[in-house]
Amino acid sequence: MSLRLAGLASVACLTATLGLAVAQTAPTPAAAATRPASEALPVPPPPKPVAKAWVLMDFASGNVLAGENIDMPVEPASITKVMTSYVIAAELKGGKIKRDDQVMMTENAWRSGGAGTDGSYSGFEVNKPAPLEMMEKGMVVQSGNDAAIALAEHVAGSEQAFAALMNQYAKRIGLKNTHWVNPHGLPAEGHVSTARDLALLGRALIRDFPEAYSYNKIKEFTVGPITQSNRNRLLWRDPSVDGIKTGHTNAAGYCLMASAQRGDQRLISVVMGSTSDDQRTNDSQALLNWGFRFFETHQLYPAGKQVAVQKVWKGAQDQVRLGLAQPLLVTLPRGRYQQLKPVMDVPATLIAPVAKGQRIGTVRVMLDGKVLVQRPLVALEAVEEAGFFKRLWHELLMWWNS
Incomplete structure (x- = not known):
């Protein structure tokens, strides 16, 4: 337009x-x-996701176009890894780490987030290093909990120290109702965020670190003999969608932060606590379509x-x-x-x-x-x-x- x-x-x-x-x-x-x-049309009510909390945000201004329970604390599950990506990108920009750093898949990272756990994993071999950029793609595309832990240990020495960095950067971004305890999003007491804060986080990553954000549109990634697909199914369904992150635990339900750009207009949707993968995907698509249909960017x-x-x-x-x-x-x-x-x-x-x-x-x-x-x-x-x-x-x- x-x-x-x-x-x-x-x-x-x-x-x-x-x-x-x-x-x-x-x-x-x-x-x-x-x-x-263009003819001024009344804006109809937005489609209502089956979710605990949800929001649709305009990227250009950060304004909320629609939402429900947008400031209610919820478990963010693996959407947490968007914050981990932000911290890594900021530390790279600050010269504190490098893309070709060799990141060790420690035994702690492997045991806490590897194939032997119930969560998603990347498949890097235990006690062997891999380039930081590869490890980060394993975290982003495959949602590898093991990769998130290994990266946190490399950047800050421990998950706890890295979580402190996450909270510092979250405050700088302007996340008002978020507290991070770990870099991966597995359930932990006090590890919460909100639909609004997560949308603001996605907006910050897209704005501040577009290269790091671009990892989110990679559809599949291979580590050793294992190839895994990106869990964000909107990447296949809607060519305007170029990110950003899914999440799921029994406590958090099915979660999805999605972003799409059509022309010069970009929107960000967040659906938290949905009932299934299909439901979060369909609801996110409906929100994005509604936003692009009834709003315009100039x-x-x-x-x-x-x-x-x-x-x-x-x-x-x-x-x-x-x-x-x-x-x-x-x-x-x-x-x-x-x-x-x-x-x-x-x-x-x-x-x-x-x-x-x-x-x-x-x-x-x-x-x-x-x-x-x-x-x-x-x-x-x-x-x-x-x-x-x-x-x-x-x-x-x-x-x-x-």
Whole structure:
């Protein structure tokens, strides 16, 4: 679908011109005036999964499109491994581990999560090493509990120490009702999350570490003589689905976090505590189809493009261009794009120096008086401090008009 549509006439912008509020017109997205607006249809109730808790989330904004019991603590089962993947990706980025590290399948990992247990396993040989990247794929694709334990021991020394890392990163992501006890998701006292938190976790992995996320779309993986298929059956059913993770224990029931992208729109569904593999798959598919049918994503502003100009006092230049560091996308009910009201809030007074990328204000996109999405407004270039006499003159002007 087109990401641009004419019709956003003006933006209320609080600017710094002698402390007065001045309305500025937002730049109209190009090449969109000829596109007719889609018909605004009432959004019917979403399909209701047979599950303890579920949620459908818009990836672009993190807004919840539908859900039930979304903040109720539940056992996350093997969806836990999404958090394990996030920690590994973050530690790789930080240079603390490397993809070609040799990860030992310890006897503890083998006994606690290997073939002799009731859970899923990867099949790496006990007391033998394998490259970290291979071990991680064994965890992600095959849902190997043994691989998750081996990776945790390699990264942090023990499962307990790794769980502490998981909780630190969870707090950084913004998971408010989640507590991790292990890296694999087998039942443990106090090991809980929520449908909302898990959707936010999936969103964070896709956004922050797309390469790690890409492992989730691998349909099968071979370790030694054993080839196992990815348990996410939506990968075969729906070509728009490219992840993310299943989970199952007797206590947790059947769980599935799924994500799909159609055009420039991405949605994330989470179904927790379903009654069967078929049920969680069918319900997840129904949620995704409903979301794509009745909601649409638009890009209001691209990254790095001027959307406003701000007065700068005591600067070598008298103004600075403002824009966004990342594209501003919003998902809303189909046909309601022209009813959006973007508002830019900037400080009453901006004084040099201004650094490139410095946050100057906030862009909020409103619909029916509610904020759909908000993003930082940043300086697109630096403004150095002016010389002594200009700074003195501006000081006098600011005092005179105060």
